[in-house]
Amino acid sequence: MSLLSTQGLTKAFGGLTAVSDVDFELPQGEIRALIGPNGAGKTTFVGLLCGRMAPSAGTVRFDGQDISRLAAHERIRLGIAYTFQITSVFARLSAHENVALAVRRRGGDAVREVPEALQRVGLRDRAGDLAGDLSYGHQRLLEIAMGLAQKPRLLILDEPTQGLADSEIDAFCALVRGLAPETTVLLIEHNMSVVMRVAQKITVLNFGAVLAEGAPEVVQADPAVQAAYLGGVEA
Template sequence: MSALLETRGLSISFGALKAVDNIDFSLQSGEIHALIGPNGAGKTSFVNLLSGRLMAESGEVLFDGRNLTRQPAYRRVRAGLGYTFQVTSIFAQLTVQDNVRLALERERSASAAEILSLLKSTGLEAHAFMPARDLAYGHQRLLELTMGLALRPKLLMLDEPTQGLADSEIEGFIALIREVSKTTTILLIEHNMQVVMALADRITVLERGRILAQGSPAEIRASEAVQAAYLGSKS
């Protein structure tokens, strides 16, 4: 596998807080890579630097052979770097299918058949004509995922995608991401360790804005440093 995404010395501070501190990171094409760590570890700040919602103070973001460090978020999306937010971002007053249509038509026209196919892939086809605000929260999360997939990204970053999902929905989400990963590289930022261990090919652990450890799920689970900083505090 070749590197699809790399960061070199990526850093940003908020006042005296070094939220992301000189991170060198590599994500391979075709993998599911999980990013974990305790609250305040810098996960969301790091993802915001990747997506262009924040601009780095220093360092580089390289994606698919291009330097995107100073590119705005919309150009990164056009380059194939998609993401969903930790807080759900949908158009509540529009129908489910119109949310997907709007996501698609930012780039090109979309047919009804294509929209319904996307909704079917995430199990939302029965809700196509429902206003998005009337969806259960877990289904709103799936709608945002559908909107992200509509742009056919090379890399899809999912920030806390299982937040709000019922336990009964987790197994379906895992199966969905496995299917999506056949054609799309995934960066998963997630607190649910059941999901992380079931899906991830590799895991990066952040602590205080730095990389604490990287490795396979088995290596991360066995790491004493990770146990002390993060996993040991989880049930």
């Protein structure tokens, strides 16, 4: 059963169509990667999924419910968590306090759950540090901890490995693999090594439309994908 789906999803900005008639199905418990060249429409597509913008046409459904017109905070309550491509932590609060805000938002037990979330991303020993004092990579990990603290059914990760050291990327890959099947993951990622290691299926966007979709090894070998993305644009 699909947890998330779109039908004819379209977003136009004046004369520019950023997302064009996209049909998309994400089954419960799957780790899906969304890739494509810069300007392919990935960020706009994800913005339509999480409610940061409204579609020009088409629908978004979550667990069978039409959420196309729901605000972002209403989608969070349904179980959709989204980490931004640019970090959105509260710089003047500690790492612990940042995660505690996410826990309290859904009425959870901060005393127990905050250390667990920080431990999962490797930041438990940085709990007392101000978020603004953390490295960029550690801020990304903190944001993932905040997402996990919401106990989401769907976790959307936008460029999560940007700024991470190799050892941190290894830990991140293990973390994502450990989330399934309880948590469905949509991963927007330029690092193809990460994509190939964690994704069960890949969707490729190009010029706002789906160019290809399938198992990682199949997509990687697709001539159209290689020409549009893997052959010369950030891989």
